[in-house]
Amino acid sequence: MLMALTPPDMLCFALHSAAQAVHSAYTPLLEPLGLTYPQYLVLASLAAEDGQGMGQLGASLRLESNTLTPLLKRMQAAGWLTRSRDPADDRKVVLRLTDAGRTLAQRAADVPRAFAEKTGLNPDQIRDLRDVLAVLRNRLKPAKA
Amino acid sequence: MLMALTPPDMLCFALHSAAQAVHSAYTPLLEPLGLTYPQYLVLASLAAEDGQGMGQLGASLRLESNTLTPLLKRMQAAGWLTRSRDPADDRKVVLRLTDAGRTLAQRAADVPRAFAEKTGLNPDQIRDLRDVLAVLRNRLKPAKA
DNA sequence: TGCGATTAAATCGTATGCGATTGACTTAGG
DNA sequence: CCTAAGTCAATCGCATACGATTTAATCGCA
Numbered sequence: 001m002l003m004a005l006t007p008p009d010m011l012c013f014a015l016h017s018a019a020q021a022v023h024s025a026y027t028p029l030l031e032p033l034g035l036t037y038p039q040y041l042v043l044a045s046l047a048a049e050d051g052q053g054m055g056q057l058g059a060s061l062r063l064e065s066n067t068l069t070p071l072l073k074r075m076q077a078a079g080w081l082t083r084s085r086d087p088a089d090d091r092k093v094v095l096r097l098t099d100a101g102r103t104l105a106q107r108a109a110d111v112p113r114a115f116a117e118k119t120g121l122n123p124d125q126i127r128d129l130r131d132v133l134a135v136l137r138n139r140l141k142p143a144k145a
Numbered sequence: 146m147l148m149a150l151t152p153p154d155m156l157c158f159a160l161h162s163a164a165q166a167v168h169s170a171y172t173p174l175l176e177p178l179g180l181t182y183p184q185y186l187v188l189a190s191l192a193a194e195d196g197q198g199m200g201q202l203g204a205s206l207r208l209e210s211n212t213l214t215p216l217l218k219r220m221q222a223a224g225w226l227t228r229s230r231d232p233a234d235d236r237k238v239v240l241r242l243t244d245a246g247r248t249l250a251q252r253a254a255d256v257p258r259a260f261a262e263k264t265g266l267n268p269d270q271i272r273d274l275r276d277v278l279a280v281l282r283n284r285l286k287p288a289k290a
Numbered sequence: 291t292g293c294g295a296t297t298a299a300a301t302c303g304t305a306t307g308c309g310a311t312t313g314a315c316t317t318a319g320g
Numbered sequence: 321c322c323t324a325a326g327t328c329a330a331t332c333g334c335a336t337a338c339g340a341t342t343t344a345a346t347c348g349c350a
Contacts (some may be wrong), residue, residue, distance in 0.1 A: 006194075007189055010257055016168070022156075023338095024285070036304095037161075039305095044149065044151055048149065048151040062162045064309090091316070112155055118285060126156050139265050140167060140169070181336080182336090209338065211338060216335080235344080
């Protein structure tokens with residue numbers, strides 16, 4: 001009879017464990033800045049486009065309000081961003097980097113390059129892998145409206 | 146000046162979000178069995194090799210005792226496995242599936258195939274992606290002794 | 291043999307993630 | 321204009337993850 005797959009043979013586990021390895025490779029780069037990995041993603045997203053709404057940010061980072069709300073509150077408490085209600089629609093929360101947040105984003109700007117170096121992959125390989133993973137992700141879990 | 150990368154352009158985010166998408170694709174397959182995804186990995190590992198020590202299991206799943214201990218206690222409480230000390234070395238915990246655990250593992254045996262179908266990838270693509278990710282993981286975070 | 295170094299697991303604290311629910315606000319339709 | 325339906329963020333509960341520390345047991349080596 002056929003042996004069932006064990007985790008090391010499974011694609012799901014390869015993805016799961018690779019994601020954790022990436023996380024642990026980022027940690028020493030971000031910890032000196034006082035950032036966690038998801039916080040870094042938020043910072044990078046807002047640095048590129050400030051004044052995003054929580055819904056928009058959540059859609060691009062694929063996070064729900066139950067994850068984002070406490071995460072953003074911690075970043076607000078750290079003084080990196082402000083959370084305010086949209087005057088035109090009081091349900092929506094608008095996020096803006098503070099000066100400290102923008103400064104931090106600049107200090108973190110080199111992190112992806114440092115990470116790319118750790119992977120040992122060349123830019124083409126990185127781009128290809130990224131695109132394959134994005135296709136897989138979108139197939140498994142389409143982005144929201 | 147060069148625009149800093151935003152999350153959708155980053156390999157790390159592609160990996161992070163793809164892993165979460167995989168997790169969410171597994172959930173509806175495992176939830177009817179009462180299993181979480183990491184619990185499923187433990188079950189699959191023990192089904193292939195029963196009587197593993199916690200250290201060995203942690204090395205193959207890349208999890209530390211601080212994660213495994215409560216996870217295994219929950220599985221023990223569910224009646225799927227037993228945790229006992231190694232008579233030859235009282236520091237080590239030995240894990241064994243119960244009959245209920247083995248039955249559950251059989252019921253879960255088809256889950257990877259159902260997942261593979263969801264990905265829309267063919268077996269070769271799955272194998273290639275898995276191997277690339279394993280290389281990346283091992284480069285970023287070498288397995289323990 | 292005996293004690294310091296090492297190892298294994300457990301514990302503690304913090305930060306995600308997500309399902310389900312709640313509450314406040316806005317919109318749509320009559 | 322006014323209510324029913326929809327939307328958005330917040331809250332609650334639970335389950336990972338992991339750094340740091342603690343405790344218990346074993347090993348190494350003089």
